[in-house]
Amino acid sequence: MPVNNKAIGRNIRNARKAQGMTQEKLAECMGVSSAYIGKLERGERTANLDNLSELANILTVPIESLVQGSVPIKNDGQLPNDFLDAVQEITKGCSKHTLQTMLDVLIAMARHDKEN
DSSP states (O other): OOOOHHHHHHHHHHHHHHTTOOHHHHHHHHTSOHHHHHHHHHTSSOOOHHHHHHHHHHHTSOHHHHHTTSSOOOTTSOOOTTHHHHHHHHHTTOOHHHHHHHHHHHHHHHHHHHHO
16 A cells, blocks of 8 residues: 555645745755655655655644645544555665654654544
């Protein structure tokens, strides 16, 4: 089950616009091209965890708001049966550092969800 890059892109665009920031300014803050930001926002590129973290910091939003809606949920509110398979596919080949960061993000998201 692939991650929905269009949903992530839409979330990035919405957060950027909420900050009154142009694609060019966001690209400058990240040290990337505005074309890259445009491709992210259109869902044509996949943002790695480091870039998502940096985007969240620059746009002053929680990282979970950038990935919200990117993994489909069934109508009954349950994650699809192949959720763990999707996680395995997404994390395949990632470094220990990236895996630990992903785990830290998941833990933070779960705590935040339980508190709200």
